[in-house]
Amino acid sequence: MLKKVLAGIGAGALLFGLTACGGGDGEGGADEGLVVGFAQVGAESAWRTANSTSVQDAAAADDRIAELKFVDAQQEQERQISAIRDFITQQVDVIVLAPVVETGWTDVLQEAEDAGIPVILADRGIEAADEDLYTTRLGSDFVAEGRSAGEWAVQTFADDADGTKILELQGTTGSAPANDRNAGFFEVLDAEGLNYELVDSQSGNFTAEEGKAVMETFITTHALDGIDLLYAHNDEMGLGAIQAIEEAGFKPGEDIQIIIVDGSKAGFQAGVDGKLNYIVECNPVFGEQLMDVVVQVANGDDVEKFTPVEEGVFDATQFEAELPNRQF
Ligand code: AHR
Numbered sequence: 589m590l591k592k593v594l595a596g597i598g599a600g601a602l603l604f605g606l607t608a609c610g611g612g613d614g615e616g617g618a619d620e621g622l623v624v625g626f627a628q629v630g631a632e633s634a635w636r637t638a639n640s641t642s643v644q645d646a647a648a649a650d651d652r653i654a655e656l657k658f659v660d661a662q663q664e665q666e667r668q669i670s671a672i673r674d675f676i677t678q679q680v681d682v683i684v685l686a687p688v689v690e691t692g693w694t695d696v697l698q699e700a701e702d703a704g705i706p707v708i709l710a711d712r713g714i715e716a717a718d719e720d721l722y723t724t725r726l727g728s729d730f731v732a733e734g735r736s737a738g739e740w741a742v743q744t745f746a747d748d749a750d751g752t753k754i755l756e757l758q759g760t761t762g763s764a765p766a767n768d769r770n771a772g773f774f775e776v777l778d779a780e781g782l783n784y785e786l787v788d789s790q791s792g793n794f795t796a797e798e799g800k801a802v803m804e805t806f807i808t809t810h811a812l813d814g815i816d817l818l819y820a821h822n823d824e825m826g827l828g829a830i831q832a833i834e835e836a837g838f839k840p841g842e843d844i845q846i847i848i849v850d851g852s853k854a855g856f857q858a859g860v861d862g863k864l865n866y867i868v869e870c871n872p873v874f875g876e877q878l879m880d881v882v883v884q885v886a887n888g889d890d891v892e893k894f895t896p897v898e899e900g901v902f903d904a905t906q907f908e909a910e911l912p913n914r915q916f
Pocket of ligand 1: 632633634635636711712765794821822823849850870
């Protein structure tokens with residue numbers, strides 16, 4: 589069976605690419621294998637690259653999948669919408685969407701439904717109002733991740749008599765992980781009655797460059813004296829912030845404690861080096877599980893509305909032992 593995994597094509601080039609390679613028949617052609625369109629967020633982090641590789645490798649190795657049409661949307665919703673419209677034109681069997689942000693999907697998802705093409709959300713979710721417009725979501729429970737970060741903060745700073753001063757580096761504005769990691773974290777702090785002050789909170793768009801730039805602004809605006817904790821919504825922003833903290837002459841992990849979310853090799857190495865204090869895992873390696881869901885959905889099987897992937901948490905006593913196990 590001919591398999592084509594189209595990697596790294598832009599949304600603009602997609603229509604030509606699909607025409608040249610031939611699309612699916614939109615009828616869940618199990619005999620020939622399924623044609624799947626995947627509108628990925630981008631390549632903003634090690635997490636994202638590992639996720640793309642996991643999905644592409646799983647599709648290539650799976651005889652039930654004839655072709656995966658992969659679009660890197662470069663963190664732009666418009667590119668994802670355009671990719672979905674191209675997938676509809678080409679009558680793929682199933683559309684997989686990792687939505688950049690939570691809102692703004694109603695029209696295009698309605699178009700997919702009208703065309704009879706099921707949509708699976710991978711990784712990120714969308715607003716509840718559009719829940720009927722996708723079949724299922726496979727990915728992380730981002731609220732639970734935020735709660736895990738909050739529980740560690742409460743344990744660590746419970747005895748901080750002056751009140752715990754916190755900086756937050758949020759992910760992409762309007763994205764599910766940014767909204768949910770924020771909500772889960774502060775829900776726990778408030779519920780547990782931690783005496784804290786959120787000194788500043790800004791988006792670093794899940795990238796190292798923007799995380800570093802925002803941290804530099806935090807340092808200029810607030811200095812770091814008296815700041816207890818930086819909560820970074822992903823590894824890249826945390827690692828960028830660590831650079832900014834060091835360049836300003838402070839010791840990350842000591843002068844300011846740091847939580848990151850993801851758990852890449854680089855993140856764990858920073859933990860081993862004593863530069864950060866807590867890692868909440870976000871697991872990108874669900875490609876094989878996703879292919880099973882794609883086949884179930886194409887077959888019209890009943891599936892759960894949301895399937896969370898397994899994730900753990902790691903403190904400083906665990907970083908060294910865990911580092912060799914990291915897959916990305
Ligand atoms: O949606 C998952 C998040 O997206 C990861 O935490 C982050 O690294 C990525 O950009």
